Amino acid sequence: SAVISQKPSRDICQRGTSLTIQCQVDSQVTMMFWYRQQPGQSLTLIATANQGSEATYESGFVIDKFPISRPNLTFSTLTVSNMSPEDSSIYLCSVEGWGRGGPEAFFGQGTRLTVV
Amino acid sequence: AQTVTQSQPEMSVQEAETVTLSCTYDTSENNYDLVWYKQPPSRQMILVIRQEAYKQQNATENRFSVNFQKAAKSFSLKISDSQLGDTAMYFCASSGTYKYIFGTGTRLKVLA
Numbered sequence: 566s567a568v569i570s571q572k573p574s575r576d577i578c579q580r581g582t583s584l585t586i587q588c589q590v591d592s593q594v595t596m597m598f599w600y601r602q603q604p605g606q607s608l609t610l611i612a613t614a615n616q617g618s619e620a621t622y623e624s625g626f627v628i629d630k631f632p633i634s635r636p637n638l639t640f641s642t643l644t645v646s647n648m649s650p651e652d653s654s655i656y657l658c659s660v661e662g663w664g665r666g667g668p669e670a671f672f673g674q675g676t677r678l679t680v681v
Numbered sequence: 682a683q684t685v686t687q688s689q690p691e692m693s694v695q696e697a698e699t700v701t702l703s704c705t706y707d708t709s710e711n712n713y714d715l716v717w718y719k720q721p722p723s724r725q726m727i728l729v730i731r732q733e734a735y736k737q738q739n740a741t742e743n744r745f746s747v748n749f750q751k752a753a754k755s756f757s758l759k760i761s762d763s764q765l766g767d768t769a770m771y772f773c774a775s776s777g778t779y780k781y782i783f784g785t786g787t788r789l790k791v792l793a
Contacts, residue, residue, distance in 0.1 A: 598781075607772060608783045655724060659781075664728060665742075668714070670781055672726035 567592055567662040571673030578648055578680050585644045586676045588658030593638035599631070602655040602675070611656075614641045648680045683708045685775055687784035694763045695792050701748075702758045702787045704773030714776040715749065715756045720786075721769040729771070732756065763791045 568591040578584050588597060596615055600608040611631055612620040620633040634642045645652050658673040685706045694700035706715065717729040732740045732749050740747050744764075748757045760767055768791045773784040 607785045608781075610780060610782075613780075657726070659726075665731075667731055667733070668776075669728050669731070670716075670718075670726075670776070675724045677724070 566664055566669075567594065567660050567671040569658055569660065569671055569673035571658050571676055573676055574674060575677040576679070578678065580649050580680055582648055583644055583646045584648065584678060585642050586656055586658070588641045588643070588673055590639045590660050592662070594660040594662070595638070596661065597635065597641045598659040598661075598670075599633065599641075599643045600657040600659060602657060604653070608657065611643070645678065648678075650680045653678055653680045683710070683775055683777060683780075683782040685773055685782050685784035687773055687787050689787045690785070691788045691790070693790040693792055694760075696763055696765060698763055699759060699761045700763055700789065702760075702771055702773075702789065704756045704758070704784055706754050706756060706773070706775045706782075706784075708754075708775050708777060708782075710775075710777035712777075715747075716774050716776060716781075717745070717747070717758045718772045718774060718783075719767075719769045720772065721766075726772075730758065760789075765791050765793060767791050 570589045572587045599611040602608045610623050611626045612622045614620045614633045614635040616635045632644045655675040657675045713734050715732045719727045719729050730742045730745045744761045746759045770786045772786045774781045
């Protein structure tokens, strides 16, 4: 299994500012995933972060808005830049590990972001 | 392209009763898993059950079982003997090459 620590757990930010979310895993992993969960909605993959290379972004998400760092195999950050109220969401970090008899996605507890 | 559809936004069930949550999916992957995750108010995503698509036998995990119909691309979750602690948002997802596609979720409320 993998234990993921995500910080901050919540924040209220002014529009136009940026917030950096940190994700720390208790074991080395090749890929880390960042998801967005808009209010009352499902999880949408923002990007996949590989150590030593640029993150791979999903359709609708761009690096200028959501820059990602992956300095080592246990840590990643996601920055939400130039925030607007539409960015109010829960942001979740995830890694793939080995769970009960098979591969499993493990998640951090998420960062609840409110933009005012 | 992969899609996952959950057509029941909300459901409720009496404690100790059985409830079934529906999920349909579409995928172009040959090798994939299907999973159900639970998200209680704490926001922590918890794996409930996993089905490897190449396996015909339906997965079971204590009170949780699935009805996997590969030809129909259907993957429903049955919760038996529902408990108050089962109250949560339930997400169905398909897992392909290192990527999960989630459905929109079903909010389940277990009533005392």
